[in-house]
Amino acid sequence: MAEEVKKISVVVFAAAAICLAVCGCGGIGGYMNESLYPAGIRSVYIEMFDNQSFRRGIEYELTDALAKRIEAQTPYKIVSDRSRADTVISGQIVRAGESVLSTERQTGRALEREVLLRAVVSWKNQETGELLINDGQVSASASYSEWQNQGFAYGSALAANNLAEKIVELMEVGW
Numbered sequence: 001m002a003e004e005v006k007k008i009s010v011v012v013f014a015a016a017a018i019c020l021a022v023c024g025c026g027g028i029g030g031y032m033n034e035s036l037y038p039a040g041i042r043s044v045y046i047e048m049f050d051n052q053s054f055r056r057g058i059e060y061e062l063t064d065a066l067a068k069r070i071e072a073q074t075p076y077k078i079v080s081d082r083s084r085a086d087t088v089i090s091g092q093i094v095r096a097g098e099s100v101l102s103t104e105r106q107t108g109r110a111l112e113r114e115v116l117l118r119a120v121v122s123w124k125n126q127e128t129g130e131l132l133i134n135d136g137q138v139s140a141s142a143s144y145s146e147w148q149n150q151g152f153a154y155g156s157a158l159a160a161n162n163l164a165e166k167i168v169e170l171m172e173v174g175w
Contacts (some may be wrong), residue, residue: 025128033104034075036172038132041125044076045085049119050092058096058117061157065164075094087132089167091121101143115155115162116141138166 021109046067048087051059066080079085100110116132123133142158144150 005105033084038173041086043079043085043110045079045082045088046069047088047090052092052094053096056155058093058160059159062163065161066167069164069168085126087123087125089123089149091116091119093119111147112143112145114141115159116142117159121167133170136170138170140166
């Protein structure tokens with residue numbers, strides 16, 4: 001009887017060891033040593049974003065911030081000639097809103113405000129015609145305070161930088 005228990009425990013231990021080996025880091029859903037970005041792409045052309053909001057100038061801030069983020073965080077190079085680029089990023093700002101976060105108790109004047117930007121982005125591979133991002137919706141926000149000599153321009157620049165960061169995150173390959 002003791003030998004049967006010993007054999008069963010050895011079989012159970014072996015089965016558990018096999019399960020752990022199969023489900024380890026290199027198996028299903030584990031870690032990978034590959035790039036986060038699609039392979040075979042070397043260059044990106046960024047079209048000037050369209051602006052559907054009534055706030056002007058945000059499209060320049062977003063396009064500039066996106067170019068800097070792509071250069072700094074991805075393996076891609078930004079090119080100024082569309083015909084020499086492997087891929088093209090385009091999009092439009094569909095909302096640029098502002099809201100009050102806190103007010104002064106006595107006067108009701110806004111102490112802190114928030115800028116919210118929302119954009120729709122597309123990323124197309126020029127060689128294959130494949131849409132790497134098809135109308136991806138991204139939003140970002142940033143707060144500012146006029147009491148600290150910060151205006152809407154400051155808040156919108158921060159929000160555009162945050163939005164550019166989210167667009168670069170959209171460029172990553174899905175897990």
